[in-house]
Amino acid sequence: MIITYASVFVDDQQKALDFYTEKLGFQLKVDVPAGPYRWLTVVSPEAPDGVQLLLEPSEHPAVHPFKEALMTDGIPFNSFGVEDVQAEYDRLTALGVRFLQEPTPMGPVTAAVLDDTCGNLIMIAEMTDPVASGK
Structure with a gap:
């Protein structure tokens, strides 16, 4: 068993994509429509076939209080x-x-x-x- 995806809940997927690629240096891996959002992943350029980081919308009601507490x-x-x-x-x-x-x-x-x-x-x-x- 291997880890294929890890998630981070983001308030704005495009803003997150810009930050994670332009600032942190990750590379876009997958960007496909998923209803009103996107299945949007980035990877390390050092491991392009490794674990993908899913930039997941913070839309579930439990996410906001969780993120705020952290x-x-x-x-x-x-x-x-x-x-x-x-x-x-x-x-x-x-x-x-x-x-x-x-x-x-x-x-x-x-x-x-x-x-x-x-x-x-x-x-x-x-x-x-x-x-x-x-x-």
């Missing part, structure tokens, strides 16, 4: 791995991405938390402990 408590909805969190933080900051947490060592990782502009906090993390990362 935002209020400062809890990231997803985490993405990076080779160098400081370099990625610098690159994204230069592109205007707003961070709520600068790169911070946390045990075997160094992590930073950004606002995806679509109602989610996202963590970017670099494994800094080769034993914990399995290297």
Whole structure:
């Protein structure tokens, strides 16, 4: 069994697509109409046949209170791995991405938390402990 899709609930699919491709650097994988919305996925250019991130509309009634609670408590909805969190933080900051947490060592990782502009906090993390990362 493998993971094929992961979801992130977004307030606006086009805005999310723009952010996840133009700022974070993901690539569009699938964009097909699905009723009033789209089945819209992006992938890492480093793994174009890997896990797809579904930019899912935040339309279900349970989603808004869930996302609001995560935002209020400062809890990231997803985490993405990076080779160098400081370099990625610098690159994204230069592109205007707003961070709520600068790169911070946390045990075997160094992590930073950004606002995806679509109602989610996202963590970017670099494994800094080769034993914990399995290297």
